[in-house]
Amino acid sequence: MSYSSIWNRALALSVLFGVFGTLAHAQSEMDVIPREQVMAVADSVMDDIASRIDAAKTRYLVFAKFDQGSLTRNADGFKEIRYTYQLAEERNLEVNVVMVSSKNKENVLPNGHVMEFPLAGVKILWSTVRGGFYLEGFDLGELVEDATWPMEEFQQKQLPISMSLETPKTTYRVGEEVKMDIVVKNVTTSSLRVKPLNSETAYCAMNKQEWGTLDPKHAPAKLILGPGEELRVQMKMHGIQKPGDFRITCSYGIGFQKVRPEARKVLKVDENPNNDN
16 A cells, blocks of 8 residues: 555544634635646646656557657646557557546546645546556556655645654665654744644654554644744664665644645665765
8 A cells, every 4th residue: 555545544534733813824825826836736747757657668568659649638627648558459458647626526537546635626546457467567656656746745835834854964874774853843923733743643654664653643732833933853764775765755643624744855875875964
């Protein structure tokens, strides 16, 4: 199960935080987000997904006919990918990635996976038909989740609380312990009532390692966070035993309109890294 689907399930269990006069303001600000801003991010996301699928041509014969003609606009005005490759008579392989408005209730992609971005007002759906060994090793869901991070960042900017990850360096040796500060900050001009920031209210994942909890419903909400103030906690993870680039993804267990404060950071693990400040 992907991190995204886990978090979406956990969101249903989270308790919304109290805000003194701020949520109404945040809602009004969110309602006036220019459509062209959302569209620009949506287009960049779909262009990236198309580029990644196109790059897979060298490994997957079934993408041989994938081109710019596979990327069109739908009735909602968003770009979408609907690609078909004929396997044999009356048998086709299909790869579909569709972005639409959150208000669209039509069954635009039967049996498709869905990822919603409520504060941006969009959702993205994807599916494959008759993938099988033709797409063995190709994870469309992982590709979509990775490429849609700019949309997540866009809606994160609409939240009253921001989340960030701070590490003393970005390159580590193989096996070296990773220490990281998780920071949440009140970015409004009003005081907020929030939950403490600790392993009972935050969740992080990196290279199959987990820290914290997906279900913070029992954590008390007692802290008052003033304008510009922040909470900070240090997290430690075991060293990674192989070189490569590894993504840390964290979320904070309070939310607004089903969106939690969330942050990502990519760390590089080398056999013999250079000094990195």
